[in-house]
Amino acid sequence: MTTTGHQVNPVLRTPPASPAAAxxxxxxxxxxxxxxxxxxxxxxxxxxxxADPGFVVIDTRSTASWDQGHVPGAVHLPTALIPEQAERILDKAVPVVTYCWGPGCNGATRAALALAELGFQVKEMLGGFEYWAREGFAYETWEGPAQQAADPLTAPVDAEDCGC
Structure with missing residues (x-):
């Protein structure tokens, strides 16, 4: 256990995983x-x-949330409706990317689980709609297209991408 002086280093209290496990x-x-x-x-x-992007994006939030703003081209399929509607409106051969409000919400995770249990290939979009908007990407609302300036805490201001 690593210590700094007589105190336990809270970062290394639990040692890092082996490189293979990591x-x-x-x-x-x-x-x-x-x-x-x-x-x-x-x-x-x-x-x-x-071109075909190779996946479909699913907004798993309520209709009120969808109307407030959503990813252009996304399919609206609230998590609660996945069991009864997913197989009718989605193609199991096409991977699905789910999102909800943001990192403080696990709705996209619950939706991804429901879709996986139905046999869909699925990924969760990290950051959800919050980070979509905060990174300055255009979105659609019930009133039409919208976009806000990128938040410099979430996206580079003077570059095409973050380089990661």
């Missing part, structure tokens, strides 16, 4: 999650070229 964990994490900016980039490229 590689397995982080590899698995990438299989389950998609980044907001990656989703936006692929969707923008698909719109520009007319």
């Amino acid at each position: 590689a397995a964990y982080f590899s698995a994490s990438l299989a389950f999650h998609a980044d907001v900016s990656d989703v936006a980039s692929v969707l923008a490229g698909a719109r520009e070229t007319g």
Whole structure:
């Protein structure tokens, strides 16, 4: 156990995993999650070229939340309706990316679980709609298209992407 003086280092109180265990964990994490900016980039490229993005985006929130703002081209399928509607409106051959409000909400996780239990390939979009809007990506509301400036705490101001 690492100490600083006589105090236990809270970061290293539990030692890091072995490199092999860390590689397995982080590899698995990438299989389950998609980044907001990656989703936006692929969707923008698909719109520009007319290509298929290779996945469908599902907004799992309520109708009131959907109306307030949603990812352009997303399908509205609230989590509670997945068991009765998913197989009718989605193609199991097409991977699904779920989102809800943001990192403080686990609605997209519950939706991803429900879809996986029905046999869909699924990823969760990290950050949800909150980070979609905060990173400055255009969205749709019941009144029409909307967009806000990127929050400099979540997205680079003078660069195309964060470089990660």
